[in-house]
Amino acid sequence: MANTPNFLAKNKSVILYGVFLAALLFLLKWLELRFIIIDHAFEIYAGSIAVIFTALGIWLALKLTRPKTILIEKEVFTGKPETFILNEKELTKLNISKRELEVLQLMSAGLSNQEIALKLFVSLNTIKTHNARLFEKLEVKRRTQAIETAKRLSIIP
Amino acid sequence: MANTPNFLAKNKSVILYGVFLAALLFLLKWLELRFIIIDHAFEIYAGSIAVIFTALGIWLALKLTRPKTILIEKEVFTGKPETFILNEKELTKLNISKRELEVLQLMSAGLSNQEIALKLFVSLNTIKTHNARLFEKLEVKRRTQAIETAKRLSIIP
DNA sequence: TGAAAAATCACCCTAAAGTATGAGGGTTAG
DNA sequence: CTAACCCTCATACTTTAGGGTGATTTTTCA
Structure with missing residues (x-):
């Protein structure tokens, strides 16, 4: 298969997890030593693993689902008087x-490019590129115009 | 407190988690037995705990965060009932x-400071001064925020 | 009428926005 | 497979926006 890079990119978090696992080996080995030295420390060892890996699982799940939650936002909002x-x-x-729509929405919410970049986990330059494309497509020159036009066309609420 | 049922309902997942934990004890005890009987099954035991609790963590995190993900978006207390x-x-x-209101309106129409200045027959610096006052009064930092806030407060259409 | 508020403008400086161009990897439909 | 997007990021540059300060002239109103 030629999609190995694809696989790597898609599973960035999983790979990170792997790395973290490797890092954990030292801790575990140390705990194992304690197990040998201190009698009946078995429960401590097992408990440690349980706690660590539970936390790890939570962290993993949060990492994996965080990008997905952002997508949900824009679908599920309805205005009270007139539904958008x-x-x-x-x-x-x-x-x-x-x-681009995502950027546009944050733009209309009054966020700066830097703030949008932070919120979307991308660089400032990327936002600027999105903006440029957006302005081109909307045939405007400024973000305020983009917001005005987009609202008028019901592209954003 | 009379809201104990409420608490129970709200923490259904946590309780389930507790029950699941209890159920796990048997499995763990069984594995512990194996550990005593079979030599060097230690790694299997530790691995099992790791896998189980990682999965548990993931499940827990998903259960707990899933309901929280959506409600982030708009509050919307003043919509647009046709006429402004x-x-x-x-x-x-x-x-x-x-x-200032005049400047604010032109601002929300997407005009630049220079364009507003030309339209109102005043200097660019004057517009900047108006802007500064507006931002101060609206407690915002950017024109896009000013527009958003002003629209929300029905100061501009 | 005199103080307060509003409107006007200038200068200087920093921050943010926007333009132009190139580029690499990912995804997808033909 | 490849062309066409899409998303990402960078560098360099120009323009616009915004902050701070101070000042003058109107307007307003108690």
């Missing part, structure tokens, strides 16, 4: 990608 | 002047 209906036709017509 | 009604109370409370 995303104009998907316009979105398709303007060829605006999911990521 | 200027919130004069807020305007008075925030002590925003006529000219």
